[in-house]
Amino acid sequence: MxxxxxxxxxxxxxxxxxxxxxxxxxxxxxxxxxLADIRKIYLGQSSTFSDGAKALPVMYAEGTAExxxxxxxxxxxxxxxxxxxxxxLLFTGNGTPPVELQDSVGVEAYILQHPQTIGYxxxxxADQRFRIIAELPPAVEN
Amino acid sequence: xRSHQVxxxxxxxxxxxxxxxxxxxxxxxxARAGDLQVSGFGSIVGGTVLSGDGYWARxxxxxxxxxxxxxxxxxxxxxxxxxxALAEQWDFVGQFVARGHDQFEPKVAWxxxxxxxxxxxxxxxxxxxxxxxxxxxxxxVGVTYPWLRVPSDAxxxxxxxxxxxMLSQRWxxxxxxxxxxxxxxxxxxxxxxxITAIEQYKNEQKFNIVGDFVGLGDIHTTKFYRDMRGxxxxxxxxxxxxxxxxxxxxxxxxxxxxxxxGYRLRFGDEWLPTRFLDGSVQLDLKNFFVVAEWNYYxxxxxxxxxxxxxxxxLWTPYVYLSGFKGTQRWAVDPLRLDxxxxxxxxxxxxDLAPRVALKTxxxxxxxxxxxxxxxDRNRDGDTDAxxxxxxxxxxx
Numbered sequence: 087m088x089x090x091x092x093x094x095x096x097x098x099x100x101x102x103x104x105x106x107x108x109x110x111x112x113x114x115x116x117x118x119x120x121l122a123d124i125r126k127i128y129l130g131q132s133s134t135f136s137d138g139a140k141a142l143p144v145m146y147a148e149g150t151a152e153x154x155x156x157x158x159x160x161x162x163x164x165x166x167x168x169x170x171x172x173x174x175l176l177f178t179g180n181g182t183p184p185v186e187l188q189d190s191v192g193v194e195a196y197i198l199q200h201p202q203t204i205g206y207x208x209x210x211x212a213d214q215r216f217r218i219i220a221e222l223p224p225a226v227e228n
Numbered sequence: 229x230r231s232h233q234v235x236x237x238x239x240x241x242x243x244x245x246x247x248x249x250x251x252x253x254x255x256x257x258x259a260r261a262g263d264l265q266v267s268g269f270g271s272i273v274g275g276t277v278l279s280g281d282g283y284w285a286r287x288x289x290x291x292x293x294x295x296x297x298x299x300x301x302x303x304x305x306x307x308x309x310x311x312x313a314l315a316e317q318w319d320f321v322g323q324f325v326a327r328g329h330d331q332f333e334p335k336v337a338w339x340x341x342x343x344x345x346x347x348x349x350x351x352x353x354x355x356x357x358x359x360x361x362x363x364x365x366x367x368x369v370g371v372t373y374p375w376l377r378v379p380s381d382a383x384x385x386x387x388x389x390x391x392x393x394m395l396s397q398r399w400x401x402x403x404x405x406x407x408x409x410x411x412x413x414x415x416x417x418x419x420x421x422x423i424t425a426i427e428q429y430k431n432e433q434k435f436n437i438v439g440d441f442v443g444l445g446d447i448h449t450t451k452f453y454r455d456m457r458g459x460x461x462x463x464x465x466x467x468x469x470x471x472x473x474x475x476x477x478x479x480x481x482x483x484x485x486x487x488x489x490g491y492r493l494r495f496g497d498e499w500l501p502t503r504f505l506d507g508s509v510q511l512d513l514k515n516f517f518v519v520a521e522w523n524y525y526x527x528x529x530x531x532x533x534x535x536x537x538x539x540x541x542l543w544t545p546y547v548y549l550s551g552f553k554g555t556q557r558w559a560v561d562p563l564r565l566d567x568x569x570x571x572x573x574x575x576x577x578x579d580l581a582p583r584v585a586l587k588t589x590x591x592x593x594x595x596x597x598x599x600x601x602x603x604d605r606n607r608d609g610d611t612d613a614x615x616x617x618x619x620x621x622x623x624x
Binding site for chain 2: 134
């Protein structure tokens with residue numbers, strides 16, 4: 087049974103495309119951000135929203151399809167580059183990596199509990215409790 | 229000269245026992261404190277010499293010496309960092325590095341309190357890395373750069389840390405960001421292991437009556453740095469980063485002979501003004517990474533390096549050129565004034581996992597000066613070498 091579930095998960099993971107993810111904040115958070123602003127926050131180049139309020143970015147854990155899509159299509163770096171950027175900031179005392187959570191349930195709960203959080207979710211989970219501030223850019227066909 | 233030459237089959241059980249205890253203490257601490265975050269990094273570096281009498285990477289503190297066989301101790305290192313959030317605005321950071329060069333005895337690399345004055349302004353007080361170079365802060369963190377090691381010809385300052393205070397301010401612009409840092413402090417190095425080794429190779433090589441090398445004479449050197457005041461200006465505009473650093477202060481260099489009666493000052497022990505300048509340009513394009521850095525240590529040396537790396541998914545091949553030219557403010561032997569050498573590195577990084585990188589590098593070291601920079605068995609002042617090294621860099 088476990089093997090069957092694992093196989094299903096592995097089959098479904100690649101189906102999570104960039105169009106399925108949206109960047110969200112909690113409903114009461116008034117912030118407006120561009121994809122460039124989001125990228126700066128997630129790569130440690132900025133720690134605040136445009137009005138100066140502290141931003142708390144949240145990530146899915148390593149190995150999840152949501153994280154892979156976000157890192158590739160929004161941050162536009164490889165997973166190794168993302169790890170390296172934050173290792174540099176962490177080990178020089180210039181930043182702490184985003185909180186990492188295992189699944190959408192954890193991400194949803196964290197965003198709702200911490201009003202300054204910015205996160206991303208599969209579109210179908212971004213209900214009225216959240217406000218969508220960005221969608222992943224459309225794919226460029228090669 | 230004490231050698232750390234160890235063959236692969238005699239590897240370090242005692243040293244790892246010591247480091248394991250160090251890891252255990254951190255694990256216990258982290259289990260007891262929710263506001264304590266523990267992370268770490270390391271590099272296991274193995275190297276050998278393909279031609280020449282030996283190769284010496286020199287950093288940090290004289291590490292990176294390769295003579296014969298496979299050497300695994302000289303540059304290998306493990307580090308643990310603890311970040312403790314004391315209050316809303318106060319954090320304490322301690323980073324302890326255990327180097328094979330020091331028999332894996334943990335030493336404090338960073339230990340400071342950080343006061344966040346605003347989201348873009350921070351004050352740090354304690355032991356900090358001297359931010360003179362582009363890669364000063366991450367020299368030990370191999371996973372953060374493409375090379376097997378930061379090209380050491382250009383990173384030759386005899387002090388890497390200081391005790392003092394640092395204030396940083398960052399401005400974010402639409403197109404990029406600017407970071408301005410000022411700092412002040414001091415640092416005493418006694419002995420200064422890098423300078424001691426440099427002077428031993430330059431002045432203290434001993435040969436018997438038939439001309440065979442028999443060892444290095446014992447000396448002791450110290451360098452004290454006081455009234456250090458510096459600034460760093462770094463501008464990042466998308467893929468372009470420009471960085472400038474300036475440091476001034478006073479330094480005192482002393483050179484002692486070691487005899488059965490103790491240390492005898494041969495020369496030095498004089499306070500002199502000192503200045504250090506560094507500038508770098510970094511281009512981080514889609515697939516190409518290009519960097520060039522140049523520095524000037526007033527009346528002591530000029531050095532530089534430039535490198536190109538190509539990022540192709542998991543593979544990153546790279547090449548670098550680096551050089552050092554001494555101007556010898558202090559000279560023990562006036563006939564050996566000319567420290568001048570260059571290195572060419574050809575290497576490859578492969579990302580085994582997001583936090584693990586395997587690297588290899590072929591280093592061609594060309595000694596262009598009169599002063600030997602390693603063992604000079606034929607006594608011609610020429611210490612060319614070709615070295616091959618492999619490393620496994622990781623973070624956790």
